[in-house]
Amino acid sequence: MPNLAKLSPKLHARARTCRAIVECPKGGRAKYDYDPKTGAFEMKRLLPDGMSFPLDFGFVPGTRAQDGDPVDILILNDEPACVGALVECRLIGILEGEQAEDGERYRNDRLLSVACVSHLFKDVRKPADLDPDVIDNLSQFWVNYDALRGVKFKVLGVEGAAAAVAALKDAKRPG
Numbered sequence: 001m002p003n004l005a006k007l008s009p010k011l012h013a014r015a016r017t018c019r020a021i022v023e024c025p026k027g028g029r030a031k032y033d034y035d036p037k038t039g040a041f042e043m044k045r046l047l048p049d050g051m052s053f054p055l056d057f058g059f060v061p062g063t064r065a066q067d068g069d070p071v072d073i074l075i076l077n078d079e080p081a082c083v084g085a086l087v088e089c090r091l092i093g094i095l096e097g098e099q100a101e102d103g104e105r106y107r108n109d110r111l112l113s114v115a116c117v118s119h120l121f122k123d124v125r126k127p128a129d130l131d132p133d134v135i136d137n138l139s140q141f142w143v144n145y146d147a148l149r150g151v152k153f154k155v156l157g158v159e160g161a162a163a164a165v166a167a168l169k170d171a172k173r174p175g
Contacts, residue, residue: 005036007061016091020073022058025080063171077115089113091164093127100152
């Protein structure tokens, strides 16, 4: 089985597209992590009753963020994708965040994207095209999600697609 984390992100800067691997489908309570050694998705934790992932959540393969994991990505889509799905995405922005854990602070941004196959979100090009409550709810989800684990997450801001493309270009490639 190929190592999904080492697949090419297939970033197309002009089109603002890249590939993503879904770890946690929208509406699910299970947090899965991809294990490149086994090629399997391991269930790491369950969210409490009443809390679920607001969008498909996963990673951009072939990247490494400041926290050592692949770059995180949120995907607007008409239907929740399954765990392990490879999704071609159009970048619309970035939720810039800072995480504090074990006395260390580091950036832990989440790219915002739309599945290229989406009908419902085909006209969304930037975060401002979404209702402001959507961004507020996404921000609050990550603050609460990390708080459950004893980690502090602070939203630093929301930027557009150009910043998302730049973040992917700057992401280190796994060695």
